[in-house]
Amino acid sequence: MRITCPVCGERDRREFYYVGDAVALQRPDPDASDVVWDDYVHNRDNPAGVTRDLWYHEGGCGAWIVVTRNTITHEVLGTELASDVKEASA
Numbered sequence: 556m557r558i559t560c561p562v563c564g565e566r567d568r569r570e571f572y573y574v575g576d577a578v579a580l581q582r583p584d585p586d587a588s589d590v591v592w593d594d595y596v597h598n599r600d601n602p603a604g605v606t607r608d609l610w611y612h613e614g615g616c617g618a619w620i621v622v623t624r625n626t627i628t629h630e631v632l633g634t635e636l637a638s639d640v641k642e643a644s645a
Contacts, residue, residue, distance in 0.1 A: 562615075569614070571613060573609075582595065610622050619637035
């Protein structure tokens with residue numbers, strides 16, 4: 556799989572570190588039950604199809620990138636700097 560870093564250009568995915576879903580998780584209240592914390596720490600959706608994931612360009616410029624991709628075909632549909640995505644949603 557090839558990922559286009561908005562800073563460095565197209566690179567092999569081995570230069571990047573997958574972090575997870577780019578959607579902000581809602582952290583439980585510190586006093587929440589063990590069951591709630593267990594669910595927050597260990598359980599995530601694993602959708603088939605188009606997702607938006609957070610990747611770190613570890614072997615390159617160090618940019619945080621939101622990658623829109625299809626988990627079935629592994630096709631990368633687009634990439635954006637995470638800072639640009641955050642600013643657009645603010």
